[in-house]
Amino acid sequence: MAGPVVVVGDILLDRDVEGVVNRLCPDSPVPVLDESTAVDRPGGAGLAAVFAAALGAEVALVTALADDEGGARLSTLLAAAGVQVYALPLRGATPEKIRLHARGRVLLRHDRGGPAGEPGEPSEVALRLLASASAVLVSDYGRGVARQPALRCALAATRAPVVWDPHPRGPAAVPGVHLATPNESEVRELVKTGPGASRLATASRGAQELRRRWRAGAVTVTLGGDGALLCHAGSTPLVVPAPASAEGDTCGAGDRFAATASIALSRGALVSEAVQAAVTEASAYVAAGGVATALPPPARTVPVTGSRIGGGDRVGMAAAAAVVAAVRAAGGTVVATGGCFDLLHAGHVATLEAARQLGDCLVVCLNSDAGVAGLKGPDRPVVPQADRGRLLAALGCVDAVLVFDEPTPQAALTWLRPDIWVKGGDYATGGGEPGMPEAELLSRWGGHTVVVPYLDGRSTTDMIAAARAGGGTAGPADRVPGPLPGMAVGLDGATAKGAR
Numbered sequence: 001m002a003g004p005v006v007v008v009g010d011i012l013l014d015r016d017v018e019g020v021v022n023r024l025c026p027d028s029p030v031p032v033l034d035e036s037t038a039v040d041r042p043g044g045a046g047l048a049a050v051f052a053a054a055l056g057a058e059v060a061l062v063t064a065l066a067d068d069e070g071g072a073r074l075s076t077l078l079a080a081a082g083v084q085v086y087a088l089p090l091r092g093a094t095p096e097k098i099r100l101h102a103r104g105r106v107l108l109r110h111d112r113g114g115p116a117g118e119p120g121e122p123s124e125v126a127l128r129l130l131a132s133a134s135a136v137l138v139s140d141y142g143r144g145v146a147r148q149p150a151l152r153c154a155l156a157a158t159r160a161p162v163v164w165d166p167h168p169r170g171p172a173a174v175p176g177v178h179l180a181t182p183n184e185s186e187v188r189e190l191v192k193t194g195p196g197a198s199r200l201a202t203a204s205r206g207a208q209e210l211r212r213r214w215r216a217g218a219v220t221v222t223l224g225g226d227g228a229l230l231c232h233a234g235s236t237p238l239v240v241p242a243p244a245s246a247e248g249d250t251c252g253a254g255d256r257f258a259a260t261a262s263i264a265l266s267r268g269a270l271v272s273e274a275v276q277a278a279v280t281e282a283s284a285y286v287a288a289g290g291v292a293t294a295l296p297p298p299a300r301t302v303p304v305t306g307s308r309i310g311g312g313d314r315v316g317m318a319a320a321a322a323v324v325a326a327v328r329a330a331g332g333t334v335v336a337t338g339g340c341f342d343l344l345h346a347g348h349v350a351t352l353e354a355a356r357q358l359g360d361c362l363v364v365c366l367n368s369d370a371g372v373a374g375l376k377g378p379d380r381p382v383v384p385q386a387d388r389g390r391l392l393a394a395l396g397c398v399d400a401v402l403v404f405d406e407p408t409p410q411a412a413l414t415w416l417r418p419d420i421w422v423k424g425g426d427y428a429t430g431g432g433e434p435g436m437p438e439a440e441l442l443s444r445w446g447g448h449t450v451v452v453p454y455l456d457g458r459s460t461t462d463m464i465a466a467a468r469a470g471g472g473t474a475g476p477a478d479r480v481p482g483p484l485p486g487m488a489v490g491l492d493g494a495t496a497k498g499a500r
Contacts, residue, residue, distance in 0.1 A: 007049040018037045131159075164214075180219045181278075423452070
């Protein structure tokens with residue numbers, strides 16, 4: 001099969017804080033950690049997806065994202081790692097796991113985010129994706145995505161090999177999975193065994209019971225530095241030893257194992273071959289330093305944007321999250337648009353007013369200063385992002401402004417999941433020309449792209465040129481998007497009338 005490797009499961013935001021301990025707290029006998037660095041990364045199914053992408057596979061992730069800053073951060077990290085995200089809405093907050101380190105050792109893990117929220121319905125595009133996958137990895141972290149009924153039906157129906165990485169708080173694997181990959185402690189929780197049995201006997205009995213219970217093709221129990229035990233057809237298990245003993249941070253080793261096995265199966269390997277490849281890769285991962293060294297640099301260092309921009313309570317991730325959550329809770333329509341908006345002019349305002357009329361809120365995705373310079377050249381922007389954000393937020397038709405650093409708004413849109421994306425331009429309206437580049441992205445959650453026709457008017461480029469020439473008025477050489485009287489808007493290439 002030629003489709004992507006699809007990862008399905010719960011995503012977390014992991015943060016590793018490194019620091020130095022030189023003293024105890026004066027009011028309590030606990031160490032004081034002076035923070036030196038902090039690194040964010042996708043956790044849970046997100047980490048498995050990033051690993052699969054780093055191993056060379058085309059990867060799509062079906063997960064649930066919350067309308068909060070953690071969800072926005074995860075969207076940015078996943079986009080930087082090359083993972084395509086098909087997001088379900090998520091009630092509640094993004095779960096976060098924060099590990100505090102000193103001299104390479106974990107002092108404390110702080111979990112926040114509260115109880116698991118209920119994931120929403122997947123889009124038809126996400127369900128079709130499972131049918132066309134080359135392999136599917138279910139990375140269950142017990143927070144509800146693996147229980148979603150429509151996803152379970154699609155997982156049971158797919159012809160792709162399915163690897164199920166279970167969680168004791170999660171549901172049973174769907175019948176017929178090719179391979180389940182619990183670790184020792186998960187097997188002991190899932191299958192109660194009597195005392196006195198050896199380690200291998202306990203693993204073997206647990207694997208056979210899970211294979212029978214789930215009607216799985218095979219179950220492999222990971223044994224840490226000792227490799228894995230594989231139970232499939234027949235009564236004799238296969239023990240796959242690790243190629244070398246390695247000590248180190250094992251965080252993420254199970255995700256590395258499952259991702260490697262999934263990729264091997266997608267390429268036609270036998271289950272035993274996939275398990276051997278996974279043991280080798282997971283062992284090398286731990287020996288090389290674990291998650292601290294395994295992630296691609298962009299996935300480790302992409303900065304948070306939006307939250308550091310001034311402009312009051314209508315600029316930034318928190319502002320956008322609050323607006324979007326309120327509109328969705330009321331059953332309304334979320335509209336978004338984007339651009340540089342350098343030297344805000346009447347053409348911009350007309351477009352924004354037209355966009356706001358199409359729904360119940362308008363979020364503007366604003367290119368950061370670095371993004372504008374990359375698109376327009378080193379002498380742009382004329383107006384810095386903090387001022388551009390404040391000006392946009394002051395408009396009555398704009399409900400929130402979200403600043404992004406990337407060349408495209410892919411990560412921002414993946415998090416916002418607007419119902420409608422509005423842009424002015426000479427995009428296709430049914431005549432066969434190329435369509436809006438964001439259309440495929442919007443389709444992942446059932447959103448639509450809308451084109452507002454051009455209207456002759458002012459141009460930022462002309463205004464800057466006129467100012468630098470010593471004054472004058474910019475002419476209509478560059479067309480500026482804006483609404484026409486009684487306008488019709490193109491909706492995914494069609495003509496729509498009566499838009500709100």
